Amino acid sequence: MADQTAQRKENAHSGLLDTELEHLPPELRWREWMGRVEAVIFAASTPVTRETLARVVGKHCNIEMIIDDIRADLSGRPYELVSVAGGWQHRTKKAFGDVIRTASGQAESARPLSQLEALVLMCIAYFQPITRGELSSFFGKEVSRDLIRVLRSQDLIASGPRSPQPGAPYTYVTTKAFLSHFGFDTLRDLPDFEALEDAGLLSKEKLLTGDIPTGLPAHHLEDEVPSNA
Structure with missing residues (x-):
């Protein structure tokens, strides 16, 4: 002793x-x-x-x-510990999102992603690293720099390694903020793409026509924010 x-x-x-x-x-x-x-x-x-x-x-x-x-x-408290982006974080529960926005003077939450933006983000998440040209070929129409800029401005994607293609274009990858935003711990938490196809719940054709949900949770970071923000 x-x-x-x-x-x-x-x-x-x-x-x-x-x-x-x-x-x-x-x-x-x-x-x-x-x-x-x-x-x-x-x-x-x-x-x-x-x-x-x-x-x-x-x-x-x-x-x-x-x-x-x-x-x-913390059971019964307005905040909780969540497992996201390879770690743990205190967040207020989604049910209190409107209360927090009202108290902070925010009239409404940030603009949600458009359907095309969400679909492009989904493709980047599943097929990263991927170039803008590859995204455009996948959708059969140009994925504009402005659309990429929207996703980058929300810190959902970032530049990845240069592609070995001629001209060595930039590729795009998702970020830790993407994981945190959608409540994923790692990319392994994404719904299994091949399993969804095998089950008949998803197909490339439906993805290209925008006839399916993105597979990503619809909530936004403002609905579940760090409790020390």
Whole structure:
């Protein structure tokens, strides 16, 4: 016990954070880890990764179980912990979107994507990296620079690697903001394109004519915003 006390004093003197908390009984240690994890996520403006959270808890701490317990504590609150873009983030629940917009003086949410913009975004998400020329060939008509600019202005897509095609045109890829916007943790959370085709729920022909939903959730970031925004 004396050795542990001496170690804690040494860590405090050197500015090192005591992550193991071996001087605490298991229940209090767990509650302290929960508090640390929630504080780090709450203070961050972007999703917090596992690697970041691992810096403030013990090496044998199960972060998923910590997150589950925090979510249970937040039950019934207007905000929650969500898993997006490879990390975790505090967000207010969608049901309070109108309340937040009214309080902030926003008359209405940001303009939703048009059908064509949503379809182009869907194609980029599934077939990235992809050039504007390839998108135009896919749809059988030009995908304009203005349309690409709309998606870029909302930080939904970014420039990818240069294509090996003649002229080395830019390709486009989705961003972490895209994942966060639509509530995906990774691109693996996208509906399986081939499975949708095999089930007869999706076809390239329907996609090109715009006769299908995009497969992307229809909510917007303003409906579910970081709680520390």
